[in-house]
Amino acid sequence: MAESITITPTFDVNEIRKSFPVLEREVNNKLLVYLDNAATAQKPQSVIDALSYYYSNYNANIHRGIHSLAEEATAAYEATRVTVQKFIHASYPEEIIFTRGTTEGINLVAYTWGRQNIHAGDEIIISTMEHHSNIVPWQILCEEKHAVLKVVPVNDNGELLMDEFHNLLSPKTKLVSIVHVSNALGTINPVKEIIDAAHEVGAVVMVDGAQSTVHLTIDVQKMNCDFFAFSGHKVYGPTGIGVLYGKKKILENMPVFMGGGEMIKEVTFEKTTYNNLPYKYEAGTPNIADTIALKVALDYVTEVGKSNAKKYETELLQYATEELKKIPGLRIIGNAKNKVSLISFVIENIHPQDIGVLLDNQGIAVRTGHHCTQPLMKRFGIPGTVRASFAMYNTREEVDKLIAGLQKAIKMLA
Amino acid sequence: MSDKKSIKETEDEIIEAFSWFENWEEKYEYIIELGKKLPELDEKYKKEENIIKGCQSTVWLVADYHDGKVFYQADSDAIIVKGLVSMLISVLSEHTPDEILNSKLDFIREIGMMSHLAQTRSNGLVAMIKQIKNYALAFKSVNAENIVQ
Numbered sequence: 001m002a003e004s005i006t007i008t009p010t011f012d013v014n015e016i017r018k019s020f021p022v023l024e025r026e027v028n029n030k031l032l033v034y035l036d037n038a039a040t041a042q043k044p045q046s047v048i049d050a051l052s053y054y055y056s057n058y059n060a061n062i063h064r065g066i067h068s069l070a071e072e073a074t075a076a077y078e079a080t081r082v083t084v085q086k087f088i089h090a091s092y093p094e095e096i097i098f099t100r101g102t103t104e105g106i107n108l109v110a111y112t113w114g115r116q117n118i119h120a121g122d123e124i125i126i127s128t129m130e131h132h133s134n135i136v137p138w139q140i141l142c143e144e145k146h147a148v149l150k151v152v153p154v155n156d157n158g159e160l161l162m163d164e165f166h167n168l169l170s171p172k173t174k175l176v177s178i179v180h181v182s183n184a185l186g187t188i189n190p191v192k193e194i195i196d197a198a199h200e201v202g203a204v205v206m207v208d209g210a211q212s213t214v215h216l217t218i219d220v221q222k223m224n225c226d227f228f229a230f231s232g233h234k235v236y237g238p239t240g241i242g243v244l245y246g247k248k249k250i251l252e253n254m255p256v257f258m259g260g261g262e263m264i265k266e267v268t269f270e271k272t273t274y275n276n277l278p279y280k281y282e283a284g285t286p287n288i289a290d291t292i293a294l295k296v297a298l299d300y301v302t303e304v305g306k307s308n309a310k311k312y313e314t315e316l317l318q319y320a321t322e323e324l325k326k327i328p329g330l331r332i333i334g335n336a337k338n339k340v341s342l343i344s345f346v347i348e349n350i351h352p353q354d355i356g357v358l359l360d361n362q363g364i365a366v367r368t369g370h371h372c373t374q375p376l377m378k379r380f381g382i383p384g385t386v387r388a389s390f391a392m393y394n395t396r397e398e399v400d401k402l403i404a405g406l407q408k409a410i411k412m413l414a
Numbered sequence: 415m416s417d418k419k420s421i422k423e424t425e426d427e428i429i430e431a432f433s434w435f436e437n438w439e440e441k442y443e444y445i446i447e448l449g450k451k452l453p454e455l456d457e458k459y460k461k462e463e464n465i466i467k468g469c470q471s472t473v474w475l476v477a478d479y480h481d482g483k484v485f486y487q488a489d490s491d492a493i494i495v496k497g498l499v500s501m502l503i504s505v506l507s508e509h510t511p512d513e514i515l516n517s518k519l520d521f522i523r524e525i526g527m528m529s530h531l532a533q534t535r536s537n538g539l540v541a542m543i544k545q546i547k548n549y550a551l552a553f554k555s556v557n558a559e560n561i562v563q
Contacts, residue, residue, distance in 0.1 A: 351471060
C-alpha cells in the first residue's frame, strides 16, 4: 500500500479522515461535508495511488501475454479475486465474477440462470423496498417467460412484513431476490431467515448487497445465499468494478452471458467450447485497473476493521437520529430496529429538493429524490426524501453542521 | 402601446437586482420570495399534459397566444425552482414567438444560477425552457399558416 494507516485498537476517525484527500476540499467556500455515501463512497489515497501506479508501471492486457507486464497485471488482477473471496467468505475464488457493478450482477443472473430456469407460471419474489435495479430485470424476465412477480410489503417503520413473505412462498417460487440493506431507508433485512425459508420450498436466493457490503460483515457461506452482488465504488473502491458471487455448482450449470474473448476455450465456426469459471462470465478485456484498485480498497476496510467501523457508524447514526428528531416538522422515513448509518427524512411543507439546494450552498452534500425506489416512495405517499448517509470518516461535528444547515434552510424557506 | 419591456431590458433588470446581493443567502431568499409571489396555477391547468417532468420536482407550464404574443403561466412543487420559473416567465411572457425563439437567456449565467440548468439537477428547468420555446415555435407556425390562408 502506498500509504500506511495507523492501526489502533480504538477507532480514530481523525486518522481515517487523513486517508481521504477529498475531505479537505471546499465546496461553496465551506469545508465539504460529504453525506452521500450510499450513492458512492470517497476513495482513500491508497486506492487513487493504485490506479495511477498500474497505469504508470504495468498496464498490460491480462491472461494471455507472456511478457513481464502482462504477468504482473494478471497476478494483481487475480489477487483481487482472492481478496474478494476472503472479504465475503466465499468457498472458492472462481465463485467471484467481476462485473461493472451490482446492476450488472443482477442482470447477469436474470439473463442466464433466469432464462434457463424460469418458466410460465413460476413465481419470483422481491420486496417493496427494492432498488429499480432489483425490480426491472425480473419484470423483463417475467414478461418474457409469463412468470409472476410477487412483492413482499413493508410496515410503517420500513421493515419487511415477514409473515407476508412466508405466505407468498410456495412450490411455485423459483427465485427470491432481496435487498440486504435498503438504500432509501437503511433497513437491514433478515436475509438469513429469508434464505432458509426460500430454500425450504426449493427456491434460489439472490441478495443485493450494494448497500450492505460496506457496513456489515459479509459471509456468503453462513448466509447460504445462492447469488450475492455488490459494487466496488460503495466500498471505497473505484467506479465501474463490481462483484457477482454465485455458488460454484450453480454457476457451472448456467448458460453463458456475453460471448467474446476470454470466455472461450476453443472457437471453430462449427462449435465453440467455453472457458471454465470464472472466465466463462468475463468476456472481453476486463476492467483491469479498477479491479486491481478494488483490492486496495477492501484491504483498507479490513485494516480499519469492519466491526470497528460498524460500531462507530452506529453511534453516529444514533446521534444524528436524536438530533434530527429535534427539528420541528421533520419526519424520518424508515425507523427499522436494524439500520445502517443512513437517514431518510421529509420536512413538512418543504420539497426535498429545496433542502438539497440550500444544503449544497453550505457545502453539505446529501441526496434528494426517490433514490431509484419509486414503488417504496409510493408506499409512504411521498415524492421523495432527503437522505443523509454516513461513512466511517464522517464525524459528530459534521452531523452538527447538517443540523445547523437544515435549520438555516428551513428558516429561509419558511 | 404596451409598456412591456423587451426581453433584454427585463434580463438587465434581474442582473441589476442580483448585483446588490452580497452572499448566497440573499440571492436565494430573493428567489424563494419570487417563488412564493408567483400565483399558484389554477388546479384545472395542473393536468398531466401540462407537466414537465424532471426527475425530482415537477413544473407545470401553460401557454396562450393572442395579439401576436405568447402568454405563459407556470408553477412548480419546489419553491426554488418556482422562483427561477417566475423569472423566466417575467422575461419571456408577452413577447412574439420570434423574440422568444431568439432569446439567449444570458441572465441565468450572469446571476450565477447556471448550475440549476445542469443536467444533474433534474429539476425540470431545462425541459421547461425547451417547452417554452416549443410553444413559441408552434404558435409561429400557426401564425404563418393563417397568413397563407
